[in-house]
Amino acid sequence: MDAIYVENLVKKYQNGMQALNGVSLTVKEGEIFSLLGENGAGKSTLINILTTYLRPTSGTISVFGKDIHNEAAVIRSGIACVAQRTSIDTHLSLTENMMFQSKLYKIPKTEAKDRMEILISCFGLERYLKYPVSSYSGGVKRRLDIALNMMSNPKILFLDEPTVGMDVQSRMAMWEMMKKIRSDFGTTIFLTTHYLEEAESLSDTICIMKDGKEVLQGTPHTLRQYLQQNILKITFADKGAAKIGLKQIAKFFSGRKVVLHEEHLSVCCENSQVDLKQAGHLLFEQNIAFMGIEILQPSLEDVFIRLTSRGVS
C-alpha cells in the first residue's frame, strides 16, 4: 500500500491565491521522499494539507489508504510534522516537551519514558538536558523538534525544509539523522527542500514541483540526466561580444539549449569536459574575445529550464 496517494490536488486560499494546481504524487511506504521546489512553489501548502492542518479545495488524498476528509482523526495519530518554524514550548524543559507530545498522542507513560530515552540518545541530546530550552541554539532546537515528533512513533514524519539556513556540516548531520530515522524506526519520511544536492543524496524518490504543480517524479537515478547535467558558462567582456559569441556557439552546439544572460552564455552540457574543450577551441579559432569559461553545477532554475525545453511531462 502507498503511504501517501495524492491525485489532482487543488488548493485555493481564501484570499484567492491558488497555491496548488492539480498536484498528483505517490509516496511509497518506508522511503525518503523529497519534494523539491523553489520558494513559493507550494511545498508548505502541500505539507499543511497532508498533515490535516489545511483543507484542500478539491482532489483526492489518502494516507495509508484512509481518506483525509473522512478519517482525519485516524490519520493524525499516525503522522507527525516538523514545521518550517520550530514549535517547541520554551517554558517547558526538554523532557517535558517530549512528554507533552506523548500525552497528546495518548502514549502510556512508561512506554513514553522508554521511548524518550532512546530518542534522546539517538539524537545526541543528553548534554542539553540540564539547560533550559530557551537557551538552545537553532540547530539543537530543530533536533529536539524532530526528536519530540518521533515520540508518538509516527508512520510518516513530515519535515518542512529541515535544513534551511544551516551550514554545510549541520546539513550533513541532518541527512544522517534522517537516514537513521528511516533505518532505526522504519519511518516513512516526507521532506521538502529547495536544495538540489540534498534531494539527490538523501532521497529514494524526488518530486520536482513548480508553481503548484509537480513537474517530474522519479528516483535520483532516473532524474540524474536532469539533475547532474552540468552547464558551461562563458563570460564575455560586454553584451555586444556576448551576442557575437551566441551566434557561433549556437551554431556549433546546434540542438542544445543555449541561453544568453547579459554578458554571459550558458550551454547545457552533454559531456562537460569535451564541451569545454570544444567551446574554448572554437572561440580561439574564430578570434572571439571572452573573459572566462567554466563548468557549473546546475541550479534548480537550470533544471526547470531544461525540463521545460525538452517538453518532459
Added chain:
Amino acid sequence: MSIFPILWRNVKWRYHNAFTIVITILQPMLWLLLYSAVAGQSMKGVGIENYTAFILPGLIVLVCFSACCSGGIMNYLMKADGSFFRVLIAPVQRSSIVIGQILEAVLCTFIEVVIMFVVSLFFSVKIASGFMGLVLIVFLIFMTAFFISGLAYAISLSLPNEVVYETVMSAIILPVFFLSTALFPVDTLTGGLKIAVNLNPFTHVINALRALILDGNIAQSDIIFVIILLAVLCCISFSWALHSLKKEMNL
C-alpha cells in the same frame, strides 16, 4: 480526554511567568486597598457599613477580566514560539484544546480571587450567607471566569497581534466595569444610565455576589436567573472560541 495535557502545559507557563499573576491582580488590589481606606468613611453616610465588602464583588469581576485576558495572550505566545500549530495536527479534540486553555485562566482567576478574599478579611469582610453561600460564590466566579476566558480566547484568535488585543480588551473592560454596580448601588441611578447598567450582565453577577457576601439571603429566583444568564453566556463564548480555533485551519 486531552484537556489535561493542555491544562498542564498552560499551568507550567503560568508557573514560569508568575509575575503575570502579580500584574493582573495589582490593579484590583489597589482599588480594594484605596477605596477601603479613602472611601470607606464617606460611604458610611450613604448607609453602606463595610465599603470593602461592598466593592469586593465588583473587584472580583475585575480580577476575572484581567486574569482571563492574560489567557488570550498565551495564544500569541504559543503561536510565535510554542506548540500551537503542533497541537492542531495532533489527535486531540478541538474542544479539549479550548477547554484546557480556558480552565487554566479559570484556575489563575481563583488563585487571585482567594488572595483578594484573604486581604479583605483584614477589612472585616465576612461571607454572611455561610458555607452554602460560599459554594454559590465559587460557582458564580467559575462561570464568570469561564465566560470571560472563552471570550478572550476567541478575541485573541481574531486579532492580528498582542498590541491590538491588549488595546481592544482594555477598551472593553473599563466601560463594562464602570457601567455596572461595581462601585455604587443601582438605585442611585436614573434614566438611560440605569438601563445601560441593567443590560450589563456583570451587574447581575455583582449583585448576586454582593447579596451573598453582605446580606446573607438572596431570592432564589435571582440566583437562578444569574446562573441561567451565565450558562447561556458561557455556551456562547465557548462556541465562539471553538469556532475561532477551527477557523485557524480554514485558510
